[in-house]
Amino acid sequence: MNVVNESPRRKELTRLAAQLFVQEGFDRTTVRMLAQEMGIKSGSLFHHFRDKQEILAAVIEEGTQNALTLARHALEQCGGSAEDRLHAMARAHLETLLTDRNAHVVALYEWRRLDSEARAHLSHLRDAYEALWEAVIDEALDDGLIRGDRFLVSRFVMGALNWTVRWYDPEGPRKPEDLAHELIAMIAPSTQAAQAVSTKV
Amino acid sequence: MNVVNESPRRKELTRLAAQLFVQEGFDRTTVRMLAQEMGIKSGSLFHHFRDKQEILAAVIEEGTQNALTLARHALEQCGGSAEDRLHAMARAHLETLLTDRNAHVVALYEWRRLDSEARAHLSHLRDAYEALWEAVIDEALDDGLIRGDRFLVSRFVMGALNWTVRWYDPEGPRKPEDLAHELIAMIAPSTQAAQAVSTKV
DNA sequence: GTCTATAAACGGATAGAC
DNA sequence: GTCTATCCGTTTATAGAC
Numbered sequence: 089m090n091v092v093n094e095s096p097r098r099k100e101l102t103r104l105a106a107q108l109f110v111q112e113g114f115d116r117t118t119v120r121m122l123a124q125e126m127g128i129k130s131g132s133l134f135h136h137f138r139d140k141q142e143i144l145a146a147v148i149e150e151g152t153q154n155a156l157t158l159a160r161h162a163l164e165q166c167g168g169s170a171e172d173r174l175h176a177m178a179r180a181h182l183e184t185l186l187t188d189r190n191a192h193v194v195a196l197y198e199w200r201r202l203d204s205e206a207r208a209h210l211s212h213l214r215d216a217y218e219a220l221w222e223a224v225i226d227e228a229l230d231d232g233l234i235r236g237d238r239f240l241v242s243r244f245v246m247g248a249l250n251w252t253v254r255w256y257d258p259e260g261p262r263k264p265e266d267l268a269h270e271l272i273a274m275i276a277p278s279t280q281a282a283q284a285v286s287t288k289v
Numbered sequence: 290m291n292v293v294n295e296s297p298r299r300k301e302l303t304r305l306a307a308q309l310f311v312q313e314g315f316d317r318t319t320v321r322m323l324a325q326e327m328g329i330k331s332g333s334l335f336h337h338f339r340d341k342q343e344i345l346a347a348v349i350e351e352g353t354q355n356a357l358t359l360a361r362h363a364l365e366q367c368g369g370s371a372e373d374r375l376h377a378m379a380r381a382h383l384e385t386l387l388t389d390r391n392a393h394v395v396a397l398y399e400w401r402r403l404d405s406e407a408r409a410h411l412s413h414l415r416d417a418y419e420a421l422w423e424a425v426i427d428e429a430l431d432d433g434l435i436r437g438d439r440f441l442v443s444r445f446v447m448g449a450l451n452w453t454v455r456w457y458d459p460e461g462p463r464k465p466e467d468l469a470h471e472l473i474a475m476i477a478p479s480t481q482a483a484q485a486v487s488t489k490v
Numbered sequence: 491g492t493c494t495a496t497a498a499a500c501g502g503a504t505a506g507a508c
Numbered sequence: 509g510t511c512t513a514t515c516c517g518t519t520t521a522t523a524g525a526c
Contacts, residue, residue: 120520131492140519200314235475237471244471246452248449273436321500321501329509330511332505341503491526493526494523495525497520497521498521498522499520500518508509508510
């Protein structure tokens, strides 16, 4: 249903909605604000979306799908070592979060605001993305690159990455790639990455 | 003003408000919901708080003050090594976040919803707590326990810890102390903690 | 596909009695 | 310190014209 209903107009509106949801939060974003940002009146919005919930669902679907596609692409492009793959995954994650800076952020931070139907419909997408992460973490564990409990390590890593949204300054000197590099240096000290960091100090 | 205005009644109401704010989020929590939880009518609420904003400010002040007090206490009690201190700090942080599970969570996740006056009034408290963290991270860096950029390491660590709120199951087998232990094992592999983890695998 | 107009419900907050 | 009653702005969503 959502795949069929993808007019270019609707896609553009979804993109604008994502921006507002990040800035204000879903609850504080009114349909009037959305409409104004889109250059139409609030009544017209409901020609494109059944209700406000459906806008949120569209944004989150877009954000997760996008993250999934970019992550898969990054994993195909990168080298075959566990470190390469972990780095590629972290970098892709941060780029969708900090550069694109919209739909993926909403997917992470406003998931709770989805009603149960939308959650059921989108959870498979979310699971697919998390499965990709789990696989990369597993490889890094098997390789001895990092150590610890599978469950906890993946959640700590995701937490460190997801929290960047709160403090990252896009105008600052650090790029998403730098952050990915530094995170891996922090948790996998026997890598080239870590050597570079430790000699720098 | 806030220190003076601390009737036991108001403190109890603040505690209940924190619980609802965690469950529903600040924006979705109505004054009617708050009143019902407190066993009074919505009009009576405004005898204790000037407006809804002041309730949020009270919760966040309580949560941050509490985290600060417990962290200071933990640092006084623990051993003097950098690892001991980092562990004590992480453990205290997680306990206020996951066991108490209320006001500190609100302080972290609803800070953005404070108006500018409240933010100005509370930022010194927040800064004091973050300064405690920075000091402990600095000690760990100086000691060689962990490596990397001061700014990034502290934010990655805080992110990993703060994100636990999203997935931690209080009914599960892991205690906050276990999480603190595993996080340090992950980022400081030359410790006893890490040895235990790696031999377990 | 967008507009105007408006319904219907809900939100925070106040006044004054007890 | 709490209650009842209520004001009034805001919100989501709909109806029907263009």
